[in-house]
Structure formats: structure tokens, C-alpha cells
Amino acid sequence: MALDKNGIARRIAQELREGWYVNLGIGIPTLVANFVPEGFAIEFQSENGILGMGPFPIEGEEDADLINAGKQTITSLPGASFFDSATSFGMIRARKVQLTVLGAMEVSDRGDIANWKIPGKMVKGMGGAMDLVASADNIIVAMQHSNREGESKLLSACTLPLTGVGCVKKVVTDLAVLEIDPQRGFILLERAPGVSVDEIIAKTAGRLIVEGDVPEMVL
Amino acid sequence: MALDKNGIARRIAQELREGWYVNLGIGIPTLVANFVPEGFAIEFQSENGILGMGPFPIEGEEDADLINAGKQTITSLPGASFFDSATSFGMIRARKVQLTVLGAMEVSDRGDIANWKIPGKMVKGMGGAMDLVASADNIIVAMQHSNREGESKLLSACTLPLTGVGCVKKVVTDLAVLEIDPQRGFILLERAPGVSVDEIIAKTAGRLIVEGDVPEMVL
Amino acid sequence: MIRKVVANADLALDGLTDGMTLMVGGFGLCGIPENLIAALKLRGSRNLTCIANNAGVDGFGLGLLLESRQIRKMISSYVGENDEFERQMLSGELEVELIPQGTLAERCRAAGAGIPAFFTPAGVGTEVAEGKEVRLFQGKPYLMEYAFEADFALVKAWKGDEAGNLIFKGTARNFNPMMAMAGRITVAEVEELVPAGMLDPNAIHVPGIFVHRIFQGAHYEKRIEQRTVRPKNTPL
């Protein structure tokens, strides 16, 4: 059965390593924080200027001066720090953030990502996404395998304007976990529980490498 | 009579305007602070990271963590701020400091300055001088008119390695106040009390413009 | 003490004229100069270019100046959540330049640091790179980006003193410090204005040298765009 959003987030949480600073994008990526084991040594960065971001505040304790990059009210944990936007993107560009998790409209089998603009539609802007994808050593995309029209979002080349080139390392969708080898394409690492390799093949438009038995995710 | 160091500093203090941020170099320039009228609205910046620098501390109250760019113990005034060296030179390059007063070994009649290096001698380094002279809108040089060998320090072209090009606006020496017009040369504005125009002409190697009666400084 | 305190937002905008380029601090509605935006609306200055990360929402923040058609051009990284903005942009009344958020921040920072241009990896291989110089450093491509120039910077701080020193709170800091440093004339509104000497000189975020005018703002609304909470008694 295909994963729901929380399932995708839960699977991505398995990618976290202790000692990492992590930036979570808007949407499914934000949910990843909910699946971090208690006491796990990790810190969340939000590019509007906080390290040590905590959970949403308890009702009545919201602080308008304390939000994340999705403009949601948040809290800060002991050891947190606040800083300006130049410092924030400085640490991003200087590769101090070990993992960035982003949503996407399209990902190519060479690691290109498109997630900010659909020609003919109102463009809201790239926000910090271009800085993040241009700088992160490790980028995981969290998204549905297909769009609402049922078309694959895993392509041989993005059709939409790019956010970044050759930067995505891994994609976790409702159907699969895939690694990107820019030379070879999407390498199928895991299937969602009950999802067949054939379905993933059918729904992946880009080059897909299936090697040996592909295990089911363990969630 | 030629001015002593305090006389030069006192004359330069007359150039200060209320509302200015001022950076004083090592040596004679440091003395300028002693001649600021009480309550005069001015703030001193030291490029090692302080705005609102105050006088030397009272004996016994020195703080090793509070020094100026000359590494002298200082104090801070109400409204002071501390900042890092990048921010400090940021405000200098961004021309937020209205006046820089520097010592010099040589000044040319086009406004070039040499004050950091004598070939064949131990070179100590330029410190912040190159940043200051490259950025300041208003640079006054405080120096003796002649060097220890009796040679003029006001030249048609500097013989020593340059610190900056075409940047000095005014020179105050023990003998005179001179403005620099890069096209015309040193323009004699004032004489030290009792010093003759002839003496200044004799001791100035660069192009010197003497127009009309040259008044004595009023100290 | 160099005199910087002005009586109110209107006086703080003295000299701001039609066609000028302004930087306006804030991220979303967090840390925006509410009083200055209100004063600017009353002032009625037109054909403004605004450098601001976002464009406010309908009826608040820079949305107020969009309603009154005072903004000719926005330079931002993200402009969602604003119907009037969308209408003006699609109709061509409003010019919009979208740039990466980190580039926006660094172009402000460069202006306040006297750095005319710098290189950044953001946007390489995308539309953002069009017409820009690309250069390799250690084999990796970067774009050359320029410092912004702004006639006025309008910023909001938590605390300020009469010497112009500013301290921000939480993520309301965001773009405010760099913009404060970048403005040809920088105006700061603060929630609490104190005499010089009341703020810890170690804790200053923006040294007073960058701030030309300062006043204590009033009636802060501090609207929240996305109120997200967890129920009481939820464990961390």
C-alpha cells in the first residue's frame, strides 16, 4: 500500500544521523520532525533564523516573534540560537547543515529538481530553495511519485523551470526509496509495503535501475 | 613656531563636526580625542571592534578585553557597542565612518599616502590602514612636515610603497594645514603660529599652491 | 551623543520621495515595521521599489501599500498569500523580481559591508542565472551578484537606544539587521526605546552607526500568519 504523508516522513526520519543539523522544507518535510526518536542528538535549522527549533507551541503560548520558514508558530529548545538571514544562509552555503529535506514538483534521474514555478501559473517565488539545493551536500526529496494527473514526477529531464541542477541525492515517495546516481539514474532501494516493483517501474518515467530483490521498507 | 604633537591634534580637532563617527589612527591621531569639546556629539570607532570609545581607564580599572586598535586599554561610553572585525570593516568600507585621521610617512600632491612599509626595513604590516584609506570619504593625515633627515614628507610622488591612491583630502603638519586638490597639488590653507609661508614653501617638495594671504592657525 | 531620536514615524520618513528604492525588514509578517508602513501609506509616496523578502498579506504589512498602488516594483524571494499582489502582477501593474532568499540576504549584507559584488552558488543552472556572470571556483560554478542600493531602509527591532543601537527578538530578526546596515538612510522603529547606556554593548545586533533615525513604535499588532499549536499537556 502506498504511504501517506506521515509514512513518507517516517521513512525519511530513518535517514537522520545523530550529530546532524537538518533543514526541513515546507509540507511533508516538516512532518519528519515528528518521527525523531526521543533524545536523538539532532538539531533543526529553519532558514528564517533559528537553530534548535522545537515543536509547535502549546495553545495560548504562540509568540508572533518565533516562527519557522513556513511562517508557522514554533518553539525553541535549550541551546537554541537566533540569527539574521545572512548568517542563516551563510551556514547553509558553507555546508554546515548536513541534511536538507525538500518537496518537489519534478526530479530528474540526474538529480535536477524543479519545485518553484509552473509556467502560466502565478509564481510565488523560490524562497530559500535555490540556496538550499545549491549548497547542501545531502538533499532528500519528499514527494508523491505521481502528480494529480497521474503523471510520473520522476523524469529523465525536468519539464518545469529548475530550482537546482544535479543536487538531489535521494527521493522518498509514497511508493519507493530511490537513490540518484547521475550516471545511471534512479536506483530503486526500497518499496513501500505491498507496492510491487512493477508498479514502481510503471510509474517512473526517468531511467530506473532495479537490481536484485528490492526489499520492503521497514517502518 | 612649529606645532608639537598636541598642537597638531588640537588643530585637527577643529575639523570635527557634530554627528560624525570618527576613526583615529595610532600616534598623533589618537591625541585628537583629547581636544573634543565637552558634550560635542561625536563617536569614536576603533576598527578592532568598538563604537563609542571612551578615554583611557582610571588606574586599576584596566580591562584586558577592552582595547583600541593600538592595543591600548580603553573604556566605553554609554551607547557603545562591540562587534566583530568583519562588521567593523564593513562599516568602514560602507562609508559609515565620516572621518579617518591617520599618520603617514609620505603624502603626494595627488593624495596618495604611504605609511606602512620601508623597503629594507622590517615590515610590520598595514593593519587596517589600507581598508581605511580605500574607503573613507574624508581622510586627514596628521604628521610632521619633514622626516628625521629633514626631507619633506609632502612630495610630488611617494617614494615608498603606497597604502592608498588619491585618497588624502587634507594634511595637518607641525607647520601648516594643506588641502589636496589632485589636479593642482597642496593648497596652503593655514600656517602654524609664527611659521612663514617661505618656510613652508622651502619644506614642501610637492606642488604647493599659495593664494593670497595665508592666515595663521587659531588654536 | 549623536542625535537620532525622532518623535514619530512620519518625521522618520522625512525626505522619502516618489520613485525611491526602499528596503523593508521582516519575514512574512514577522518583524515588519508596522508603524513605518502605516506612515508610508499616509504619506502616499508612489512608484516605490521595495526590497523585502515577502509582500505582506491582503490588508497587512506591505499589502497595505499594494492596495494603495504605492509600489511599482517588488524585489522578493517569496510572494504568496496575497490576492491583490497576484492581481497587480498578472495585470502588469506591478513589476516583480524574484531572487533566492540567501542571495537577497547577502546582497543586503554586501551593501552594508561595502562589498560591491560577490559569488554565490544559488541559482546556477536556473532562470536566475540568465544574464549573470558564471565563474568556476575549485571547479564549481557560482553566479556573480551585486550589492543592493536603497535610499531608505525601514526596519523594526525589539529594543533600541538613543544611540541607534538595535536588539532583535527571536526570528523577528531575519532581514532587519542587514537592511539596517544597507540603507542610505536607515530608520528603525522599536518596541522599547531606552536611554544610551541601558543596553549591554555586547548584546547589540546592529551598532548605532548604521541607524540614522529611531523612534518607539506604538500599537503593535504582530499578526500571526500560520497559527500552529499542539494541545495542552502534549509532551515535548
Added chain:
Amino acid sequence: MIRKVVANADLALDGLTDGMTLMVGGFGLCGIPENLIAALKLRGSRNLTCIANNAGVDGFGLGLLLESRQIRKMISSYVGENDEFERQMLSGELEVELIPQGTLAERCRAAGAGIPAFFTPAGVGTEVAEGKEVRLFQGKPYLMEYAFEADFALVKAWKGDEAGNLIFKGTARNFNPMMAMAGRITVAEVEELVPAGMLDPNAIHVPGIFVHRIFQGAHYEKRIEQRTVRPKNTPL
């Protein structure tokens, strides 16, 4: 909480080997990492390149490492006040690269901000410009300068917490923050190390993400280079 606390200066230098490039914080003897310099002397690492504004004095600061011939090259803005330095430089044992202080600061800042290169007016028309790209912006010439790279950054702060956050005091801040941000491995010694949560998150000068190892230093000497005072009862 990401674990950063180490027991002492020696452990903090784990992995520092001969031939590495180090940044060392401080301006003169103000804000220098006394414990780390002492540990580095004991460690005996050689052929080091040191990026530091100054080179200490005879018998203190980086002067200690000059005495033991551990430094091959200094990259500094000012190196007076040190006889041993002068001797080694004149004899050719020590390589010295002198660069403008603001350029030194900005090259550190660029490294910590992921900016590979930038333009500055400092040094145009002087020896410093030799071999460098000169470029005009609005008719004015600037030099292109590159970000530094450093294997280790050794910095000293006033207070720090277990999350690696740093706060500096007075002008002991100087180069420490940018160097802390620039090091591939950044080691911070602090006068007072407190548990996470004890420092005001608004007052942090260097966010913990930049600091890899932290410890509380001991026996700070804090020598004063130029003790200048005025007599008691002198009015301000």
C-alpha cells in the same frame, strides 16, 4: 543535544597534524585562545600555516609557537612587537603574507558564509593588488579576494554552552566569530561553559552549528600589551 564538549585543550586538537592551516582568533593579545596555543605547543605540530591578525609577542600568544618553530607561514595584517618573529622572517625561516585587516576579516567571513570570492577596495593601486583581478564597479576599482580555507579554527570566547553557542566580551570578540564560522573543524575555549539553555538565544554571537568542540579553559593570563591609564579622579 549534539555532543561537542571535550575534556581539555589537548583532546580538542585531536586530528590536528603537521602542515595544516589554522585560523587563530584574537587581536594582539586580546581574545586569544591561550589554552589551545599552549596545548598546540605541547603537541608539537610543525609546518603550520597560521591565519591570525597578529603573531603575538615574544613568549606569549603565537609567539610561543614561533619560539618552538612550529609555524612555517603567517598570514596576518600586522606583526610588530615580536623580536623572534623578526629574526625568523629576516632569516627566511618564516614565510609571511601581509594583507589588509579588513580583507583578512572578510576572507574569513566569506569562508564561513560559503562565498568563494568577493570584491573590496582595500589595496587597490598598492603592492597588495599585484597579481589580483581588478574590476570596476560604478567606475571605482576593486580587487577580487578569495575565501580562506582552514583545517582548524582555534577561537576563544567569554561564555559558551554545551550546544557550542558562543558569546564574546568587549573587543575580545574581534576575529573570533568569523574564524569560528570558517574552520573545517572549529575548536572553542571559553572562560565559562554552561549547560544548554543557560544563554539567551537572542544574545548568541556564534551559533553552535559552527563549533565542533568546546571546553572551559583555565588559568587565563590575559596579558595587556599597552597598559594606558589616566590618574584617578580625572574627569571624563
